[in-house]
Amino acid sequence: MSTPAPSFCGLSAATLLNERGVDIVVLEANDYVGGRTLTVKPSTKEEELQFGWVDLGASYVGPTQDHVLRLCKTLGCETYLCKDNHDNIHYSRGRRCRYTSSWPCFWWSNPFAAWDLRSAIIKIQEMVDQVPEDCPWKAAKAIEWDKMTFKEFLNKQCWTRDAKEFLEALCIINNTADDHQVSLLFFLWYVRQGQGINRIWRIKGGAEERKIVGGxxxxxxxxxxxxxxxxxLKKPVFQVGHMDDGIMVKTTDGTVYNGSYVILAIPPVTHMKIHFDPPLPSLRHGLIQRTPMGLVIKWIAFFREEFWVEKGLNGFVTCMDGIEVVTNVGEDYKPGVSSYGLICFICGQHAVRLSQLTATERKNHIYKVIADYEVVHFEEKMWAQEQYIGGCYTSYYPPGVLSQYGPALREPLGTRVFLAGTETARKWTGYMNGAIEAGERAARQVLHAQGKIPSDEVWLDEPKCETVPPLKLCWLETHQPSLGMLLAVIVLLISLFIALLQLY
Amino acid sequence: MSTPAPSFCGLSAATLLNERGVDIVVLEANDYVGGRTLTVKPSTKEEELQFGWVDLGASYVGPTQDHVLRLCKTLGCETYLCKDNHDNIHYSRGRRCRYTSSWPCFWWSNPFAAWDLRSAIIKIQEMVDQVPEDCPWKAAKAIEWDKMTFKEFLNKQCWTRDAKEFLEALCIINNTADDHQVSLLFFLWYVRQGQGINRIWRIKGGAEERKIVGGxxxxxxxxxxxxxxxxxLKKPVFQVGHMDDGIMVKTTDGTVYNGSYVILAIPPVTHMKIHFDPPLPSLRHGLIQRTPMGLVIKWIAFFREEFWVEKGLNGFVTCMDGIEVVTNVGEDYKPGVSSYGLICFICGQHAVRLSQLTATERKNHIYKVIADYEVVHFEEKMWAQEQYIGGCYTSYYPPGVLSQYGPALREPLGTRVFLAGTETARKWTGYMNGAIEAGERAARQVLHAQGKIPSDEVWLDEPKCETVPPLKLCWLETHQPSLGMLLAVIVLLISLFIALLQLY
Structure with missing residues (x-):
């Protein structure tokens, strides 16, 4: 018997074990299954026609997320393309920059910033390529990069405030933690296992290409x-004890489960909710103390008109001016409904502040931001309120944690307790794909422990999904000299020009 | 009835409530009382004569720690002065610097470094003075300082590697966390509530002036x-639930305690072990996820000879060369025993590495460091192994936590659950003094909730201990211009000299 606990990852593990005839029980702490996915269904026919289902948690899938694409296929769920035909907006200090590709181009307002941003992105990708996907703590510069916050790196790398502020926004939206909260090594690893900066931060061809019909x-x-x-359901585990011949698991209502193996399919920090007997090894105990969940308030509003498309916009906005509350907006496109949705992510200090208000106060506060437009429906989710999840999207690593405590991330606790959760994935950790990858791998660890499969069948690569091909990058996206080199070339050209003038 | 849990702080709260006739029960997770204090008693007469009692946890007391000094007096315990008559040593990159005061003086090897260190210390103290003792998140520059690691500050402040490395050592020994792990704001606050850089880092007149006879x-x-x-004993609490008319507390063995009030006298991160009903407010849940315990291995060895004193040394060593394992050594002086003790603190990445070895492997590893001298007795304590403590000395704050989540540090959970633990103290948090201050304050919060005392009697200042007077600083310790200004003066003098030469 195996007992995985909460949701997406635990259910993936349980499904695989169940298919192999293993006797299992899934203990879910909450009163629903889904973990960090939660789809609100319309309660009336009118609502169904107006705005349909609403995803309050993980929602997007994209190319190279082969696990989740395969699961969709197996379960008969369709995916559909999100819209990406119009312009994006980046707000900063009261100014707005309108752009079409993944990256704002400040060419007309500040050509140095445009060059600076492009070369910073190329530099980041070069560093990302040096971080091993499955064990970032083994990167050649792991210790050096882990002693630095991403903010510190930006201060050193960027020449212009525009470029720096956009990359700050990218960090806070990508990691739901401020650029001064995360270590550079963690930032690079997160991008690495999200298949590079040009895929993790992208709609078409990237992490946000598609959604699942029906949520x-x-x-x-x-x-x-x-x-x-x-x-x-409603079985929070508070104790995991090793016995001579198995594992004993206790839930808060006093129920005792005895089994041979356990898969803990929960975020690292949620392991703190469990009293372990024997206590955890100190490296593992150190890790779960040091990897908090990110903080984000997800807020979805539906409007009568698609006012942004009328202005030629995608609805995708990044905002880093420290005045507006919303850090990121995206379109919540859904075919076949009469209203038009926008998803707002509120991150960083705004999220800390707003999370202390009541839901009504928060709603009033956010309504001010969109005062000009009538909202026909509204949903909000604050994952930080969930005791057994603790935040969203996923864990982040403050400086000095990943390089030192990382090796304890997936290391089984003895021979009977296996660690899963999207945080332990090798690809797309923090995403649904990572949850499935980790759950199925942990299930195969159990099968291996039972002697049913050999060790080389535990860590498997997922076959590529043929119908959702990966993105190809153009030459310009990966090549550009730094601003320093550009300036040097300009100075050289001017010198040559002057020299030529002298000659003739 | 009130139910405080583990140790120094919980017992202080319980003692006060018990004296006021409140019906209480103290639930201690471990099989001993003491929390982060643990004194090994000699098991034979021979051991008593040879090395006596050994403190494996908190040990030192000093002036301005008026709570613990008063408690010693009340319980009939004597304190004695630690020795501080000889020289200290600072090792760095294979070189050693011998010095007498609190701060290494590199005057002969590197006068710039000497000046640099002194002015950095004065600068730090100036900043420390701007941080409110009880609410560091209200400092004028709280947000700015919290976005920065202490390492980042050192990189900006210090001109020389010697000064920087000594201050790195100071941080790691003071906070049991690396300078890149802690935010500048936290570093400054910790020094502030430890009554300034010239008291927290000092034997005579400082935090390590005295020990308690008998441990x-x-x-x-x-x-x-x-x-x-x-x-x-052995009653780990895993559930705290609010009921209509009181509080329900459950321990892992299934015992249920019903009461009117609870004091949680545990470190913030240990709150994660408790399942709360209703769940914690999100700010509090965010805080306890983000404040890990420091990491240190405390290691005490007794020698036949006081070989360091023969060389005119105090036995106090700081070491930051990245090669030696030990970060800090101090003398474990005790009158009336025949052997001589040294306490070694192993911190940072060395502690992470050594904590993964077995006790024997670790012992062999450390023995190599002191190969020349015969060890007659040896004790070790790795607090990170303790499930309900999680590390030592105390919590640390990574960047972006104290300024945002700090306000939830001592805020009661509703009207019946009060928060204590040395981490919630206003003075000497992380020390025994802070544990007592916090425990007694929480007890008075209960008395106030019961209507037994008015609100202005909850937060009380402790009368000064007359027998252990505070330290007076000399003028030179608080005044020195920066290295930049020194250089400017030198350049000015040379310019004047040249000008005078030209004149005559």
Whole structure:
């Protein structure tokens, strides 16, 4: 018997084990299955026509996320393309920059900043390529990069405030933690396992290319349905004890489960909720103390008109001026409904401040931002309120943690307790794809421990999804000299010009 | 009924409440009372004569720690002065600097470094003075200083590698966290509430002036003895629930305690071990995820000879060359025993590495460092192994935490749950003094909630201990221009000299 706990990852593990005939029970702390996915269904026919289902948690899938694409196929769920035909906006200090590609181009307002941003992105990708996907702590410069916050790196790398502020926004939106909170090594690793800066930060061809028709939580609901009574809700685990011949798990209502193996499919910090017997090794205990969950308030509003498209905009906005509350806006496009959705992400100090208000106060506060437009429906989710999740999207690593404590990330606790959760994935950690990868790998660890499969069948690569091909980058996206080199070339050309003038 | 949990702080709270006739129970997770104090008693007469009692946890007391000095007096415990008559050593990159005062003087090897270090210390103290003792998040520059690691500050402030490396050592020894792990704001606050850089880092007149005859744990043992059966061991709390008319507390063995109030006298991160009903407010949940315990291995060895004194040394060593394992050594002086003790603190990446070895491997590793001298007795304590403590000395704050989440540090959870633990103290947090201050304050919060005392009697200042007077600083310790200004003066003098030469 194996007992995985909460949701997307645990259900993936349970499904695989169940198919292999292993006797299992899934203990879910919450009163629903889905983990960090949650789809609000319309309660009336009118609502269905107006705005349909709403994803309040993980929502997007994209190319190279082969695990989740395969699961969609298996469970008969369709994906659809998000829209990406118009312009994006980057706000900063009261100014706005309108652009079409992934990166704002400040060419007309500040050509130095445009050059600076492009070369910083290329520099970041060069560093990203030096970080091993599965064990970032083994990067040649792991210790050096882990002693630095991403902010510190930006201060050294960027010449212009525009470039720096956009990359700050990228960090805060990507990691739901401020650039001064995360280590440079973690930032690079997160981008690395998200398949590079040009894929993790992109709609078409990137991490936000697609959504699942009907919402993402249905993947969990369908897996749970197949498992039937083997999934038990409202069973927070508070104790995991090793016995001579197995494992004992206790839930807060006093129920005791005895089994042979356990998969802990929860974020690292949620392991702190469990009293371990014997206590955890000190490296593992150090890790779970040091990897908090990111903080984001997700807020979705539906409007009668698609006013942004009327202005030729995608609805995608990044905002880093420290005045507006919203850090990131994206379009919540859904075919077949009469209203038009925008998703707002509120991050950083604004999220800390707003999380202390009541839901009504928060709503009033955010409504001010969109005063000009009538909202026909509204949903909000603050994952930081969830005791057994702690935040969203995923764990972040402050400086000095990943290089030192990283090796304890996936290391099993003895021979019977295996660690899963999207945070332990080798690819797309923090995403649904990582949750499935980690869950299935942990399930195969159990099968291996049971002697059912050899060790080389535990860590498997997922076959590529043929229908969603990966992105190809153009030459210009990967090549550009630094601003320093550009200036040197300009100075050289001017010198040559003057020299030529002297000659003739 | 009130139920405080683990040790020094909990016992202080319980003692005060018990004296006021409140019906209490103390639930201690471990099988001993003392929290982060632990005194090994000699098991034979021979051991008593040879090395006596050994403090493996908190040990030192000093002037301005008026709470613990008063408690010593109340419980009939004497303090004695640690020795501070000889020279200290600072090792760095294979070189050693011998010095007498609190700060290494590199005057002969590198006068610039000497000047640089002195002016950095004065600069730090100026900044420390701007941080409010009880609410560092209200400092005028709180947000700016919290976006920076202490390492980043040192890189900006210090001109010389010698000065920088010594201050790195100071940080790692003071906070049991690397200079790149802690925010500048936290570093400054910790020094502030430790009554300034010239007191927290000092033997005579400072935090390490005295020890308690017989060891520090006896304070807890004596308090527990007075409380008798009201202290229950091996009762880890895993659930705290609010009911209509009180509080329900459950321990891992299934026992249920019902009461009117609870004091949680545990480090912030240990709150993660508790399942709260209702769940914590998100600011509090964010805080306890983001404040890990420091990491240190404390290692005490006794030698036949006081070989360091023969060389005119105090036994106090700081080491920052990245090669030697030990970060800090101090003398474990005790009158009336025949052997001579040294306490070694192993911090940072060395501690991470060594914590993964077995006790024997670790011992062999450390023995190499002191190969020349015969060890007659040896004790070791790795607090990171303790599930309900998680590390030592205390919590640290990575960048971006104290300014944002700090306000949740001592804020009661509703009207019945009060927060204590040395981490919530206003003075000497992380020390025994802070534990007592916080415990007694939380007890008075309960008394106030019961209507027994008015609100202005909750937060009380402790009367000064007359027998242990505070330190007076000399003028030179607080005044010195920066290296930049020194250089400017030198350039000015040389210019004047040349000008005068031209004149005559």
């Amino acid at each position: 993402s939580q249905q993947l969990c609901l369908k897996m749970a349905q197949k498992l039937g009574g083997k999934v038990v | 520090s744990q006896q304070l807890c043992l004596k308090m527990a003895q007075k409380l008798g059966g009201k202290v229950v």
